[in-house]
Amino acid sequence: MAEYHAPDNKTVHELNNIANRIRINSILSTSKSNSGHPTSSSSCAEILSVLFFRIMKYKVDVPRDISSDRFVMSKGHACPALYSAWVETGHMTKEQLMTLRENGSVYEGHPTPKIDFIDVATGSLGQGLGMAAGMAYVGKYIDKSNYRVYCLLGDGEVAEGAVWEAMAFASHYKLDNLVAIIDVTRLGQSEETALGHHTEIYKKRAEAFGWNSIEVDGHCVSELSKSFHLAESCKDLPTCLVAKTFKGKNMIGQENLHGFHGKPVSPASKEEILNHLEKLVSENSGVKLTPTLPVDDTKPVDISNIKLSSPPDYELGQKIATRAGYGKALIKIGQRCDRVYSLDGDMKNSTFAQDYKKAFPDHFIECFIAEQNMVGVGIGMATRDRTVVFLSTFAAFMARAYDHIRMGAVCHTNINIFGSHCGISIGADGPSQMALEDLAMFRAVQGSTVFYPSDVVSVERAVELSANTKGICFIRGARAATPVVYDKDTKFEVGRCQILKQKSGDKVTIVAGGITFAEALKAFDKLQTDGIGVTLIDIFSVKPVDKDGIYQAAWQPGKDPHGGDHYEEGGIGSAVAEALSECTGITQKRLAVRGLPYSAAPNELLAAFKIDCDAIVEAVKSML
C-alpha cells in the first residue's frame, strides 16, 4: 500500500471552506431558481470538496479528457452541490451557476451531458452506479488506463434493486478502480429511509456483495481523505464508503430535520443560514488547493463509420432466424472495429451473442440476469465514445430496463439493443417470454431508432446501421426462421421501407414486418392466385417510419392493412396510422395481437390471433 499522507491543517481548513462555499452556492442558486434541493446538496459538500480537491486526478479545463478520473452523481437532485464544486475549480462561473434551472441554461434541475463535466444524466434514482461500473470496466479492461471512477449515491436510492445489480457486477469483475460513496443522511423525501443512520447495515450489505466497505464520517475531510486512499490501495475489490452525514448540514434550523426535502431555503430563514455559513468560511485557510493532473495514459479511439466486413450472403428463400444474423453481423463489424462490445443477460445461446463471444472472447461481457444493470453498464461504456455497445436478451425482458432506457435518451447515449424472441410466434413458452409491448416501448423513447428486420440480410444491415446511428437503436429479432428475401446488394436505410411487390392496378397495400412479413409473402401468393393485386411493403424501419414511402404506395389503392406480432397499441399499425393521420383517403385495417396469448405452437397462435397468412388474406378481401 502506498504511504498515506494525511492532509495538513491548512488543507483540512481549506477543504472545509470549500465544502461550506458549496453549501452557500447551493443555497443561493436554488433560492434564485426557487426550486431545487439545497439540503440534499449540503449533506455531500465535504465528500465533493475532498474528491475534487484532494483525490480525483483531472483536467479542470478539459472535463471530458480521456485520461481523467470520472465522477457520477447518482443522486442527481443534489446537482447544485456538484455545479458548485465546479465553480470552486474555476471551470464554471458563479454567474453560470445562478442560471440553475432557467430556460436555456445547461445547468438543469438534474444533471445531463449538455454540461461538459457530465457523462451520464441522472435524476431517476439508483441508476448511476451501473453506469459508473460500465465506465470503470472500460478503464480497467479496455482502455487499460489508470483513471478511476467515483459514484456518489443517496441513501434513499440504495433501496433500488438496480444498485445491487451494479454492486454484484462490480465485484464480479473486480472493478478496483470504482468507488461508491453512499451519502447516508437518514432522511428520504417523505419520511426516514428504511435503514435510517444504520451505516453498519449498509456496510454489511456492500461487503456481502463483495465490496471493500468502509464506514466514514461524511463531514470529516480527514476521514474521507484517508478512506479514499484506502480505496485506491485496495486491489481487486471495488470500494464502498458508507458516509454518515446530515441532510441540511450546517444549515441552521434544517440540519437532520424532516420537512426540507427539495425546498429552497425560505426567505425568512435565509439570512441566518447564510450568515452562519459565511462565518464558517470567513477565516482564510492560507492555502489554495488545485486538482491533481492525471497521467495521460489513454489512447484516442475512432468508432465512426463502422461497416460489415463482408456483405450479407445468403440464398434467397433459405430459412434462417434473424437472431442468427445478429451474431454473424456482430462478428463482421467486430472484424472492422476493435471497440465493438457485446453484452448479454445469460441468453447468449438464444440471442446468438455467443457467436460473437466465440470470435472475440474479450469483447463480450456476461451481465447475467440483470437487465437494468446491463443497460446501465452499456450506457457507461458508451460515454465519451469509448466503445460501440450492443446489448442482447429476449426482447420481452428489455421491459425490465425501461426506465434505464428512457434515461439513456436523456444521457444522449448511443447504445444498441437487440431483442430476440419477439411476439407470439415464439410459441409454447407462453406470454411471459413474448415481447408484445416492445415496439410501443422503444418507439416512445426520445430520439430512438427502431428496426424490425424481416430476414437475415436486413438484420445484418440493421446491425451495421445501428453501429453508426446516434441515440438508442433497437433491433427486434424473432425466434423463428424466416425466408431470405433480399440479395446482398440491397440497400437499407434508417427511415426507409422496402417495397417488395408493386404493380399498377394493385387494390390494397400491405405493410408488415418480421414474422408477419413472412406471412404477408404467403398471403401475396394466395391473393395473386385469386387475381387480387396487392402492394407489399416490408416496414424495416419502424421508427422513423417511412411516411412518404408508405403514403405513396398506399395512396393509389387507398386501402392499407398493416400489422405485426405485437399488441395493438404502439406497434406497426400505430406507426402507420400515425404516419397517415394527416392525410385522408386511405382506409386502414390493423392486424395485431388482441387478448392475452398462451402456450401453443407458433402457427396455432398466429392463426388464433389473426396475424397469419389467412388473416391477412381475409383482411385484404374485407377491404375490397
Place this chain on the structure above:
Amino acid sequence: MAEYHAPDNKTVHELNNIANRIRINSILSTSKSNSGHPTSSSSCAEILSVLFFRIMKYKVDVPRDISSDRFVMSKGHACPALYSAWVETGHMTKEQLMTLRENGSVYEGHPTPKIDFIDVATGSLGQGLGMAAGMAYVGKYIDKSNYRVYCLLGDGEVAEGAVWEAMAFASHYKLDNLVAIIDVTRLGQSEETALGHHTEIYKKRAEAFGWNSIEVDGHCVSELSKSFHLAESCKDLPTCLVAKTFKGKNMIGQENLHGFHGKPVSPASKEEILNHLEKLVSENSGVKLTPTLPVDDTKPVDISNIKLSSPPDYELGQKIATRAGYGKALIKIGQRCDRVYSLDGDMKNSTFAQDYKKAFPDHFIECFIAEQNMVGVGIGMATRDRTVVFLSTFAAFMARAYDHIRMGAVCHTNINIFGSHCGISIGADGPSQMALEDLAMFRAVQGSTVFYPSDVVSVERAVELSANTKGICFIRGARAATPVVYDKDTKFEVGRCQILKQKSGDKVTIVAGGITFAEALKAFDKLQTDGIGVTLIDIFSVKPVDKDGIYQAAWQPGKDPHGGDHYEEGGIGSAVAEALSECTGITQKRLAVRGLPYSAAPNELLAAFKIDCDAIVEAVKSML
C-alpha cells in the same frame, strides 16, 4: 420454539419417492411437449416434495382457499415440477400434466393463474419474491391469519435487483410468515452463474438484508424438513433457505452439467434416465403422505362495487391539481371499503397519497424507492381479491417497473396505479422527472385501462372507476393545478370521452387531455373570438378510447387536431389516429412533445414544444 419431530425413515423414503416421481413426470411431460425445462425441474424436486407433503398446510381440492399456505414458483420455467407435485397431491391427473404447453391447456410453459393453484404468473425472473412478500404482508397484517407464504427462486434470478428490493421490504416489515428458498444449482442458462455453488455468499447476502438465513442440502429431505421448521420458529424475520442443489439431479449424464438448460431429454438418453429414476422409486415406502389441513382462520371479504363516500365537490373554474384529487378520492373509497390499501415509493407528499395515510395510517404501506417491488407487492396483495391496491409515484418512475406491470397483465391482476407529475408541464426539474412515455407504455399493457383526467372531479371518478375495473388501471396525474370543469353529477365511464363544447357549424374538433385540455379550453375562447367554431373533447379514457364518440364528433368537421403532454409515439394522438384509422375523410394533426425537453418554467416548455393554447390555435387555423 415448538419441538421438532424429524421425519421417520418411511416418511423420508416416501418424500424421496415423491421427488423422484416429480422428476419422472417432469421428464415425461416435457418430452411429450418437446420443449420445457426438465433439468431445472429436477433440482427442486425434494424442495417441492417436502413443502407439499411435510410443511405446507392447504386444502388439496380448494387451492385458492383463503386460509391455506401459499406457494409462489418464482423460477417459473421449472413449472413441470410444480405441476407434477400437484399430480402427487391428486388434484391434477397425469393426463392433464401430459397436455403441458399444448394449445388449449392451462398447463402452460410458465405458470399463470389460469390454473387454480397459481396465484401469480411467473416466467420473467426475479419477480416472485416481491409478489410473495405482498401476499405475506396481507396474511400478517391485514388478514391477521396463520397462513404462510413460500417462494422458490432459482439462483440465476437472484442477480435481478428486484429480488433485493423484495428482500429489503420483507425484513423491514418483519414478514416472518415468508420463506424464500433459493435453488442454487450453480448453472445458469448459458454459463455458470456469478456465484456458482457458493451458498455461503447467498447466505451472507440474505443475512445482510435482514433475513434469517440457512444453508441446506437441497436434496436432503430431512435437512429441508428441519430447516423449514426452523423458519416457522423464527419470529420477526423472514427466512431464506439457501439450498445447494444439482441441475439435472438423478438424471444420468446430465446432473450438474452444462448444456441441458431448457431441453427435453433426448430420445437417445431418455430410456437410461427414466430407468434409473424408476429404479429409485421402485421400493414402496409403506406410507402414504397427505398434506396437513390449515386452520380456517381467515375471513371472506367483499371488495366489489366500491363507491366514493361523497361526490366530488368543487367550484367550477377553481384551480386544483389532479394529484390533490387523488388523495381525496382514496379517502372517500377508503371510507366505504376497509380493504383499500395505498402503496407509495417515498413520494407520498408529492402524490398526495399522504392524505390517505393520515386518514388511514394502517392502510398505507411505504415501499421506499423501489418501484419494481412496489408493483410486485401490489400484485401479491391483490391476489385472490383480498385487497384493492392503489400504487403511486411520479409517472416517470413507473417505467422502472414496466416488466412487472407487463407481467401483472399475465397475472390477471387488478392493481391500480396513479402516476403524478406527468409531462413537460412539471417544469424546472427537467426530463428525468417528466413522464412522456407513460401513455405509450401503459396503453400497450394487455387489458389495461388508462385514464387521463383533466380536472379534480374527473380524477375522483377515475379512482372510483379504477377500484371497480378489472385489469391494470393507470391514472395519469399532473403536477400543475388545472381548472375544475365538471360539476359533481357529471357521469364518467371507462371508454367514454366528454364532449365539452359542440355546436353546428364547428370547423374542427379538438381532442385533448390533462394539461393540454386546460390549454385547449383557452384556445377555444381565442378561436371563438376569431369566429372559429370548434368542438372540444376531453379524452378522459385514453384506453379504451372512445372511438365512436370521437369519430362522431370529428366526422362532421372532418378535421381533428389532438395531442398532449407526452412524446409523439403512443400518446393521445396515437390513440385517436388508431381509432380513426379505419375510416377516411378526417384529416388529423397531432400535437406532442417532439425532442428532448429540459428545465424551464412550465409555460415556457408548453410554448416551446408547441402544446400550449397558442399552438392549438395555430394548428386549428392551419387546418382551415
